[in-house]
Amino acid sequence: MRLSRRRFLGATVIPAAAALTGVGAGVGASVGAARTAAANGATPFDVLLFGGQSNAGPAPAGGISPPLLGAEFPASALTFAGTKGYAPGRTLLDGAALTALAPQDDRPWGAQLAATAMSFALENGHLADGTASPGYFAFSAGEGGVPLEYLTRGAEASGHFSFVNTLAAASRVQPVLGTAGGSGVCHAYVFIHGENGPTAVSPPDLATKRTVYRTMLAAYADDVTAELQSRLGQTFPPEFVLLQTNAPDHQVLPTYDPYLAGGVLAQLDLARERLGQGVTMAGPAYHTRLADSVHTDNLGRLIVGELLAEVYRTIRAGATFQPLWPTSATLRGRIVLIRFEVPGGRLLLDTDWVAPVPHYGFTYSDDASSATIESVELASSNTVCIKLSAQPTGTRPVIRYALGNEQPLTQDHWSSARGQLYSDSGRPSHYAAAGFPIPPTVRHYAVRFDAPLS
Incomplete structure (x- = not known):
């Protein structure tokens, strides 16, 4: 489909004298x-x-x-x-x-x-x-x-x-x-x-x-x-x-x-x-x-x-924009807490746009493969809580997001490594309002990252 509002019907080149005033x-x-x-x-x-x-x-x-x-x-x-x-x-x-x-x-x-x-x-x-x-x-x-x-x-x-x-x-x-x-x-x-x-x-x-x-x-x-x-x-x-x-x-x-x-x-x-x-x-x-x-x-x-x-x-506006990215990642027992810088309102888990991926895109690894992810949930407006299957015993524990979860590319043409964590800007999508099948508001999805755990 096409947007039709204010369609240009004149010449394809704007004459210099009229370019900024007459049109x-x-x-x-x-x-x-x-x-x-x-x-x-x-x-x-x-x-x-x-x-x-x-x-x-x-x-x-x-x-x-x-x-x-x-x-x-x-x-x-x-x-x-x-x-x-x-x-x-x-x-x-x-x-x-x-x-x-x-x-x-x-x-x-x-x-x-x-x-x-x-x-x-x-x-x-x-x-x-x-x-x-x-x-x-x-x-x-x-x-x-x-x-x-x-x-x-x-x-x-x-x-x-x-x-x-x-x-x-x-x-x-x-x-x-x-x-x-x-x-x-x-x-x-x-x-x-x-x-x-x-x-x-x-x-x-x-x-x-x-x-x-x-x-x-x-x-x-x-x-x-x-x-x-x-x-x-x-x-x-x-x-x-x-x-x-x-x-x-x-x-x-x-x-x-x-x-x-x-x-x-x-x-x-x-x-x-x-x-x-x-x-x-x-x-x-x-x-x-x-x-x-x-x-x-x-x-x-x-x-x-x-x-x-x-x-x-x-x-x-002269301000600094920060994307949805982690600011800290800690491991206590079998619980991982990841805090994020959140543009927009609060953290959300996408259930209506990006094709589902295991654990919303998060993976865990260490040198001994001593644990896996059991569950992922939102602990607060800026924090994700990840429960592991066991208290890790390996060294160099790390959480990855939208990196280590490759899925078949045949899944409706979604990127094979992806995630479902985002925040909503609150700004309506003009393209969605015009009828294009995309989310109704502009969303900030989390960047792809690896986060060593402390």
């Missing part, structure tokens, strides 16, 4: 007022830039077309004309060709761009809240199926252009918005990666992979955000926003593979280390169905877009 009156008073302010230089567009692997772009996502087709917000959700909002990593983007604006309107095949789903979610939020929209300019650049080093500086020498394409696009944002009397400021750069880690990791174990990937990811975050700050001419770097990968669980059935989990945990490590210092983890992606064994399906793109929009509102 705005047709999309609601608050949006039109924001566009008029932008035309006067008072309110810059919010610039949303995305990078990463195929889940950041129009990779195969099931079905024949994205669920959101057409320019839903033709005056206030924009991108570069002639690009459909995306630059593929194996093709060098000609920045000089980026000269005009067009509404965000994804190509009529493949996946919904997460950037488009996020922009539309933000715009719908303004309408629901009765607040003025600054307008959103979005662009994505990436390449599917490549390790991290192919997305970083210098990869262009081997024919991988995602990094230079991102910089070329960023360099053109202000000039192109300027032709229409506006400007832009980038508060967040969203990076979606992890199905492939660094290629040169030896020995191939979790500790090495986790360390190498974290180090490389930190360097990339610093490099790309500094470049974006410079090329956009702003006084601060954008926040580096991570979506924790839902793969490569399909590669490790039926048992937990600590090496392949290294990238997942490295993302979490970096987000913890840089909390409040330029890196934010928005949450996991296992709560979206897959179109195949890797790619989030189109409904999942809507879920991701609304999650990113919810997190972005916190960043945009």
Whole structure:
């Protein structure tokens, strides 16, 4: 199905003279007022830039077309004309060709761009809240199926252009918005990666992979955000926003593979280390169905877009967002207590969306395999209580969540490693209200983690 409200019926390219003023009156008073302010230089567009692997772009996502087709917000959700909002990593983007604006309107095949789903979610939020929209300019650049080093500086020498394409696009944002009397400021750069880690990791174990990937990811975050700050001419770097990968669980059935989990945990490590210092983890992606064994399906793109929009509102307000992640994990006898940072109201166990998984996604292990999980329940608004089958006698006890519980991928296309712990943001899902079969509110699912017990 498609959303139909405020469908763009005019030209596919917005003429420069009319881009920020002449169209705005047709999309609601608050949006039109924001566009008029932008035309006067008072309110810059919010610039949303995305990078990463195929889940950041129009990779195969099931079905024949994205669920959101057409320019839903033709005056206030924009991108570069002639690009459909995306630059593929194996093709060098000609920045000089980026000269005009067009509404965000994804190509009529493949996946919904997460950037488009996020922009539309933000715009719908303004309408629901009765607040003025600054307008959103979005662009994505990436390449599917490549390790991290192919997305970083210098990869262009081997024919991988995602990094230079991102910089070329960023360099053109202000000039192109300027032709229409506006400007832009980038508060967040969203990076979606992890199905492939660094290629040169030896020995191939979790500790090495986790360390190498974290180090490389930190360097990339610093490099790309500094470049974006410079090329956009702003006084601060954008926040580096991570979506924790839902793969490569399909590669490790039926048992937990600590090496392949290294990238997942490295993302979490970096987000913890840089909390409040330029890196934010928005949450996991296992709560979206897959179109195949890797790619989030189109409904999942809507879920991701609304999650990113919810997190972005916190960043945009100048506050620090913390995902649903553990703050302590203790073992007393056969009882494990895990306390969480809880965005939204309180902890909940999902019984209506994610396909069920044993013990809601939690597993226990130690060096002697001395105990298993007997039960999982919520002890309070921020604490999970896990009862073990016996008092453990092994060393190095650890609780894992959405990591060591791989299930058959045939279970209705859910990620093979997943969990059912979440908190409710309380914000209604505009996409659910429009009839898409997804949860009725935006949910924060717990990140994938391992927690040594003390």
